[in-house]
Amino acid sequence: MSRAKTPLGTWGKITRRKLGPTTWRARATMRGYDGKPRMYQMTGPTGAQAEAGLLAKLNAMLPPTDDVISPDMVMSELAKFWWLEFEDLKRAANTRRRYREIIDTYILPGVGNLTIREANVSTLDKFLKGVRTKHGNATAKMSKTLLTGMLSLATRHGAAAANPLREVARIPTSTKEVRALTIDEVAKLRHDVYAWQQPTGRQNGLHEKDILDVVDMMLATGARIGEALAIRWSDVDLAAEKPTVTVRGTVIDVRGKNGLRIQDHPKSANSRQRYFLPLFAVEMLRRRQADPVRQNDLDLVFPSTTLTIRDPNGFRKQWREARKAVGFEWVTPHTFRKSVGTILANTQGMAAATAQLGHSSEQITSKHYVQKTHEAPDNTEVLQVFGEKPK
CATH class of the missing domain: 1.10.150.130 (Tyrosine recombinase, N-terminal domain)
Structure with a gap:
């Protein structure tokens, strides 16, 4: 019966030999991870010291975790x-x-x-x-x-x-059809949210009074909620012939590390870009810029009530209250991004929608951000031939 091979990364018996009055040698054969056996040796004033030196040398040659991660590790x-x-x-x-x-x-x-x-x-x-x-x-x-x-x-x-x-079973991807706001729905939503957030005799907070402003920024750019709330006035150029805003980062929640902060880049590299602003967004920004109540040390366009970084989850909670009040309970902050993608795809083409949303491919935009029309092209003139009477 053949002798079992030494496992990879291990060695056989260590032998000692006295070479002189104060010199000992320790030897062992180690099987490397390429399968080849190699002889290693160390010398010392005593046999024990020579062996200790050899063991230190052999152990130093092992990868740091190969002797830790084993089949019995939990x-x-x-x-x-x-x-x-x-x-x-x-x-x-x-x-x-x-x-x-x-x-x-x-x-x-x-x-x-x-x-x-x-x-x-x-x-x-x-x-x-x-x-x-x-x-x-x-x-x-x-x-x-x-x-x-x-x-x-x-x-x-x-x-x-x-x-x-x-080998585990494939987990199916949830295929939820994209739903975006129509132009008429956007008009009604903006009108009703504006009316809802006006003072009603009770103490309204700063959040309630500017929910529509944040919505308008998302509708004007297609930015994500975290990206919109991270915009600073230094990112805005209202003096340009065509006013712009540049998305440079996003609000993130670093739990256990002082909470909210602005990450110096948005969700994807393609999302870091400058957007030309439509007039309704320019007017909103000029109004906010002139409001001394909203000025803050962080230079934020949409600060919290305490003039600090505004929490996207906090905004979502406020939006749920607003949407319920105006009858648009299905609309989330991300719906505005989908609405931008849908209107651009239908009017300017899928490439324009993809560029605006900062996606890496038109397939992503088409699949996840553009509402399907479920309408076939008008081929009536061609298909009419099937209804012609025989000649």
């Missing part, structure tokens, strides 16, 4: 190693926050106590189906993405033979 520990690797990618703060939320809320409670060995196709498939049933497709897909990354790390370190996430 998933919660693997998640820590993966997170350290992920942090090196320098992803956006909102992305890190969302990933951390998915890990802490769903992955660790669901499979955190399993070992890598136990995290097989069947177990993970059941887990993801449970997440999908209770929390929806989007959360299940995100959980699958993060688990794929974690077990890919385990596979690279030899703790798993293959990534089991490759």
Whole structure:
């Protein structure tokens, strides 16, 4: 029976030999990660010191985590190693926050106590189906993405033979049809919101009085809510022949790190651009610029009531109150972005809509931001031939 090979990255028995009165040598054969055995040795004044030196040399040649990530490591520990690797990618703060939320809320409670060995196709498939049933497709897909990354790390370190996430059932993408506001709906919404936010005898806050201003900025540019609330007066040029606003960043919530701050770049690189402003937005900005109540040290166009960074989630809450009052409960802040995409695609073409929204492809704009007309082209003249009487 043939002798079993030494595992990769390990060594056999260490031998000692006295070379002189005060000189000892320690030797061992280590099998490298290329499969080749190599002899290593160290000398010292005693056999123990020579062996200690050799062990230090051999251990220094090992990758730092190969002896840590093993099939018996629990998933919660693997998640820590993966997170350290992920942090090196320098992803956006909102992305890190969302990933951390998915890990802490769903992955660790669901499979955190399993070992890598136990995290097989069947177990993970059941887990993801449970997440999908209770929390929806989007959360299940995100959980699958993060688990794929974690077990890919385990596979690279030899703790798993293959990534089991490759074999779990596909999670379908929710296909919700795009709905945008029509021109008439926008006119009615703006009129009714303006009337709703006027003083009614009770103490109205600054938020309520300027909800429409934020909406108008989104309608005028197609900017996301976080991007609109991050605009500073230094980003606005009302003196130009064609007034503009430049989107340079977005408001993010860095939990545990002083809360809200303005990230120095928007959601995507293509979203960092200058927009030419229609007249209704120019008039709104000039009115705000002349209002001393809204002046603030942060140079914000749309500050909070305390003249600090305004929370997008806080605005969404205020918008839910407004939309309910005016009968547009289906409209979210993102609906305004879709409405911009739809009107531009229908009038200027899909390329214009894609450029305005800062997308990387027309396919993204068409699929997610333009409402379908469900109307075939007018081919009546051609099709009439089928109704002609025989000659």
